Amino acid sequence: AQSVTQLDSQVPVFEEAPVELRCNYSSSVSVYLFWYVQYPNQGLQLLLKYLSGSTLVKGINGFEAEFNKSQTSFHLRKPSVHISDTAEYFCATAYSGAGSYQLTFGKGTKLSVIP
């Protein structure tokens, strides 16, 4: 079964500092990886995705992630965070087959940006 592990449940960081949110995956089949963000009292929104191709993926709001097959990781990074980045971030992997497709999410990482 495919799964993802988010290594940190909470990450505090000062405004304008860089941040890395860690995600490791386990999969025996083709890997599709995603990062979603959930702002307070809202649904989830796609930040970026890796389906194939370049291992460095750029997303919205200045975030990027790198797919590392040897380390089975898909860490999310931003060089300089803003107060508005305070949210919960979810790493996810997709299962696709026989016309079905669903996402399996990690437990989430709460990013708190400190002024």
Add this chain to the structure above:
Amino acid sequence: DSGVTQTPKHLITATGQRVTLRCSPRSGDLSVYWYQQSLDQGLQFLIQYYNGEERAKGNILERFSAQQFPDLHSELNLSSLELGDSALYFCASSARGGLNTGELFFGEGSRLTVL
């Protein structure tokens, strides 16, 4: 705004009762997914429908059922409610049943509180 509409936004009910949560997918999306988000379990996939047919099942209890109607809206029925069913229930939609672009569009969720 993701284009996915969920009602009601909040619902408070008693143990043993039955509730129905409603979801309207984005215009043109054929696939609907239901997820449960709780503090202890995180985001759990419940069930997927594609163009009116059940496509995949996840960790959905037998007390829960869902359907997708000809106009593509979906309902999640929760019966014999228990305290542990208190959670945020998300609906998401995508264009097709398979991986496609890999993106799910989430509604803002229905928060269920069972007292």
